[in-house]
Amino acid sequence: MATNRTKVPRPLARQLFVETGHRCAIPTCRATPLEIAHIVPWHRVQRHDFHNMIVLCPNCHTRFDRGDIDRQAMFRYKELLRLSDPNRVAPDDPSPRAGLIRAYRLFQSEIIKWHKSISELVLAFTFSTGGFPTDNLKSCRTAASITRAATDKLSDLGDEAVAEAANYIFDWYRNWAHDVFDLKPSAFNGAGDNYDDWAQERFMAFVILHEELCAALDLDPTELDFFEAERSRQGLPKVPLGTCGFWETDE
Ligand SMILES: [Zn+2]
Incomplete structure (x- = not known):
């Protein structure tokens, strides 16, 4: 992990936890406790951006870091969170x-x-x-x-x-x-x-x-x-x- 890593601001952390209902973002897992992960790693982006961050349990976080769950899959999980949030319905969603x-x-x-x-x-x-x-x-x-x-x-x-x-x-x-x-x-x-x-x-x-x-x-x-x-x-x-x-x- 890179040095000089800044703390995740509380409002952003809250937004991320609320996005998954305070559960691991992998729909088949949903375990706790929770950690905040960067999808493209921190040492490359050096910033906290909601769209690049996701809440995971320690087990899924480790599997992600090891590559058992790859980055494209993780972005897909992030996308699913957006699509499934009833409070963020896209204006052009035809369903x-x-x-x-x-x-x-x-x-x-x-x-x-x-x-x-x-x-x-x-x-x-x-x-x-x-x-x-x-x-x-x-x-x-x-x-x-x-x-x-x-x-x-x-x-x-x-x-x-x-x-x-x-x-x-x-x-x-x-x-x-x-x-x-x-x-x-x-x-x-x-x-x-x-x-x-x-x-x-x-x-x-x-x-x-x-x-x-x-x-x-x-x-x-x-x-x-x-x-x-x-x-x-x-x-x-x-x-x-x-x-x-x-x-x-x-x-
Ligand atoms: Zn999990």
Whole structure:
């Protein structure tokens, strides 16, 4: 081993461990404890690069160093990790599985936009004297119809339970938007005294959709990102993906 070898930075090490679910990267092994290996050896690259690094158990690491497992095979194992990570679906992956995950993420991002446009409508109305501002109404209607399309797509690709959960969320937002148009006071003050129930109902709908989607994909719900990782890294309270931090939970 070369001298002057720098330590693997902790965030990079964590990323590598998470990539394999804290198990040896060889799918038929999955043993622990773990070591971090460079696929092209350190003495040649002299740098720590995620794409050239992989987590192995001491036994597989030794077999790799001895050449029982060659470098091309190891790069293939690395590639398999990328392909099998449901959170890193390639935009051009034609499999039905990838299509369903992309439809889920699209649904979430459209819900965020719709949520924002309804909130902005509430705010604009509150500060205007002439009713609902036309621009806000227009963007709210556009967001609603795009979300309708995203909901239909997710429903088409998912099973019945996924479709039901996605439509429940769509209806939840449609009801909120209608209550705003109908000038129901509860729609303007976040359902007032009932705010917790109102927010909780929406949160549970996202949980159910996530669980049904993971069941359809034969994934454990923890294998597919549910909470926004970026916020957790910043030390902010966790919020479910697709909800944009509009409410917070203790989970
Ligand atoms: Zn191993």
